[in-house]
Amino acid sequence: MEHFLIDHVSNDHLxxxxxxxxxxxxxxQQLSIDTNHSQNDRTIITExxxxxxxxxSTSSDDMxxxxxxxxxHLHHPHTQQQSSHPPPPHPHHHQYDTLPMQQQTxxxxxxxxxxxxxxxxxxxxxxxxxxxxxxxxxxxxxxxxAQQQQHYVTNYHHTNGNNQYxxxxxxxxxxxxxxxxxxxxxxxxxxxxKRVRCKQCEPCCRDDCSExxxxxxxxxxxGVGKMKQCCxxxxxxxxxxxxxxxxxxxxxxxxxxxxxxxxxxEILYECERCMEIHHLPCFHTxxxxxxxxxxxxxxxxxxxxxxxxxxxxxxxxxxxxxxxPIVRRTLVTTNxxxxxxxxxxxxxxxxxxxxxxxxxxxHLLQQQQQPQHHSLAQPLPISHSELHxxxxxxxxxxxxxxxxxxxxxxxxxxxxxxxxxxDLHCDLYTDPYEAMENEAKKRCLYxxxxxxxxxxxxxxxxxxxxxxxxxxxSNNGLVGLDDLSTSLNDSDLYVPQMFAV
DNA sequence: ACTAACGTATAG
DNA sequence: CTATACGTTAGT
Numbered sequence: 419m420e421h422f423l424i425d426h427v428s429n430d431h432l433x434x435x436x437x438x439x440x441x442x443x444x445x446x447q448q449l450s451i452d453t454n455h456s457q458n459d460r461t462i463i464t465e466x467x468x469x470x471x472x473x474x475s476t477s478s479d480d481m482x483x484x485x486x487x488x489x490x491h492l493h494h495p496h497t498q499q500q501s502s503h504p505p506p507p508h509p510h511h512h513q514y515d516t517l518p519m520q521q522q523t524x525x526x527x528x529x530x531x532x533x534x535x536x537x538x539x540x541x542x543x544x545x546x547x548x549x550x551x552x553x554x555x556x557x558x559x560x561x562x563x564a565q566q567q568q569h570y571v572t573n574y575h576h577t578n579g580n581n582q583y584x585x586x587x588x589x590x591x592x593x594x595x596x597x598x599x600x601x602x603x604x605x606x607x608x609x610x611x612k613r614v615r616c617k618q619c620e621p622c623c624r625d626d627c628s629e630x631x632x633x634x635x636x637x638x639x640x641g642v643g644k645m646k647q648c649c650x651x652x653x654x655x656x657x658x659x660x661x662x663x664x665x666x667x668x669x670x671x672x673x674x675x676x677x678x679x680x681x682x683x684e685i686l687y688e689c690e691r692c693m694e695i696h697h698l699p700c701f702h703t704x705x706x707x708x709x710x711x712x713x714x715x716x717x718x719x720x721x722x723x724x725x726x727x728x729x730x731x732x733x734x735x736x737x738x739x740x741x742x743p744i745v746r747r748t749l750v751t752t753n754x755x756x757x758x759x760x761x762x763x764x765x766x767x768x769x770x771x772x773x774x775x776x777x778x779x780x781h782l783l784q785q786q787q788q789p790q791h792h793s794l795a796q797p798l799p800i801s802h803s804e805l806h807x808x809x810x811x812x813x814x815x816x817x818x819x820x821x822x823x824x825x826x827x828x829x830x831x832x833x834x835x836x837x838x839x840x841d842l843h844c845d846l847y848t849d850p851y852e853a854m855e856n857e858a859k860k861r862c863l864y865x866x867x868x869x870x871x872x873x874x875x876x877x878x879x880x881x882x883x884x885x886x887x888x889x890x891x892s893n894n895g896l897v898g899l900d901d902l903s904t905s906l907n908d909s910d911l912y913v914p915q916m917f918a919v
Numbered sequence: 920a921c922t923a924a925c926g927t928a929t930a931g
Numbered sequence: 932c933t934a935t936a937c938g939t940t941a942g943t
Binding site for chain 1: 926
């Protein structure tokens, strides 16, 4: 079947079909859409929207096994060396339980297109909720969570105005007030310049398409240069801290060295919540109390974590757009009147089926699939690594397409603005995902040295063997996000907001 | 000094 | 709500 038609309404009571193209559902809950296209063939879209992981690895573990986390969670690093307990081969592949959130329900809108593209608008800023979606069926390659904010609250984190990256160390743990209090309008863009393009990811390595609105605005393409934005096809998926970023404890700047050239203790981490930037040693020096909790590292976004302070304080999630302005801009600039919904290219389900099988135990295979150098014009299936990023809400223009374009490939277009990139090559490009994964591993290894509470167990949950796929995280000092609950009180519910970007 | 482009303001 | 504009910053 050429197109994946949603012609069956889920019996999920949380899911309400409002007409053929709109679904309202509570994203906090698990969403299941059963669609039968063709005859009895049943293609099931099971979208597990992760809520807060609580205790109890449930029996659904195997089902969740192939899912991914964008975070590492550090856990009881009493074994600083992991030699005796080798880390899991893919520590960021964690399993999750879908947990009903404690908050009030939130309604999202899912737009189902006849072309099998599923559009999701995620929770809005300040919804105080998180979501993580999981894909258990190949069809989900065709969906994407778009998160959109209506309002932008400036100055999410206080800065001292002198050093845009040296935030004033706040003696008090971040709280809701902490964030609201920092939303004064006195500071401007300069206070939020914290990310620059990595220049290594695949989009970064592309050439300007010369056809998108941003390119057309560029003087080199005959434009007047008013917009001053990068090419829509080149949106970085792994923005990094600029060289001028500095640790707010020691004030030392990151410098111009590449991340790979930095020693672990030299790597700066920006907290997703409080936006503070620290070296790990500096953090633990400055926040010995908070150190009783572990940080959670992003596997996907370089130099990003959730600091123990924010975890301990159960700091409310800041709006996503706060964290990744690039994403916000991307959402805005790429959604042609679609209310922030982003369309993914359609992939033939049968093809995906094949691909899915190829991807069984796929992570290893992923390295053979060489997702790089793929063409925009190539239809799905998208690679596993790409799924990984979609899964975590990365705004990869590779997968962002506006409707109605005149692109030669009906499945792939960005309002017809994206050129064919078949001929694009990037010698510099190495699989950023793999690289980031490796980085994440290193970070975790390193961070365990700093996470206090060696055998600690302040969480009182270490006892949980967490027998899960993480491979005995209790032994290697690392814990998957699914194990996060084991180190948090129920009141410390936490779910990392997906990074878009 | 120059280009690129981030983050935000604001016009439409 | 979206698209555009632009001050400002980052990198060269």
